[in-house]
Amino acid sequence: MFDLMKIYRRLFKYYGPRHWWPAETPFEMVIGAILTQNTNWKNVEKAITNLRNAKALTPAAIGALPRTELEELIRPSGFFRQKAERVQLFSHYLRYNYRGGLAEMLRQPLAALRGELLARKGIGPETADSILLYAGGHLSFVVDAYTRRLFTRLGLLKGDENYLQIRNFFMQRLPEELRLYNEYHALIVIQCKEYCRKKPTCSGCPLADECRYLLDQQSPLS
DNA sequence: GGCCAGGACACCA
DNA sequence: TGGTGTCATGGC
Known part of the structure; x- marks a missing residue:
């Protein structure tokens, strides 16, 4: 054995x-984690590029985008309607609970943070653990x-x-x-x-x- | 032209 | 708790 x-x-x-996760910021990492759900990463890259070109890789920017515009930006990643809702809900949650500061949210202890992530619509166990590990630096496989x-x-x-x-x-x-x-x-x-x-x-x-x-x-x- | 991709959720029994 | 249908684009 x-x-x-x-x-x-x-x-x-x-x-x-x-050298994972391929993202320039923790927030971009979270967005990528949601967009890659059951989706080829190549398609996610196109969507991330669209968001970057539109300067829409911050909670405030994503929160301010009309839903239909956000859908068009992330369309290449597939399931674009439900993913647009999910990234926007998460952005709103950050803005209203952490003033947009993802870092503050991620500073919590592992167990509490994992529970809070799992309570977000569109964040299941794999996405939560990816965020915990690659954005938060928490020991979560x-x-x-x-x-x-x-x-x-x-x-x-x-x-x-x-x-x-x-x-x-x-x-x-x-x-x-x-x-x-x-x-x-x-x-x-x-x-x-x-x-x-x-x-x-x-x-x-x-x-x-x-x-x-x-x-x-x-x-x-x- | 079919299969599958770095899942999650609603709904049902 | 566990099984099933749904969501959708793009690469191979």
Whole structure:
């Protein structure tokens, strides 16, 4: 049995540091986290670029935009109507509760902040943990579809665990290091994009030795 | 031309 | 609590 750190070191050695999250400010990071929900990051980049060109990457600017204009700016990211509502609701919340200061909101203790984020419409567990980790610098492991897929293939998850069970699985076994949490999630994403998407092309995969796709072709894969 | 992407929510049993 | 339908664009 190989442990989570062994997998991490192998991925880090292969891909190198990923330097996540790709955003110029914490607020931009939050917007990106909402826009990327079930959406290819390439499409999100187009939307972020539109917002930047429109100088609409602040809570005040997004809050002041007419809904239809905001929808047009973020249209490339898909689900643009509901995402426009979500980023605008979050912007309003910041303005009225923190005078627009995201930093003040993020300074809260992890548990309280996570609960407050989850209470926002459009911010679920993955988006909340992404914000906590990449914008807030809190020790909160991010679980996504790639995490479930990869570690099920590695035989470390059954595949039917819920979000918190998977999050706990990692947080109970990993050293409490921000840099580790930060890079690990990003490495899982790049690993799945390179090798575990669709029909995996296993040749050259840094985890080929451990992956059950190779060890047991009969096992069902998710 | 179909499939899928760095989910979340409403609704239902 | 858990399962299902809905939201939508763009790349491959």
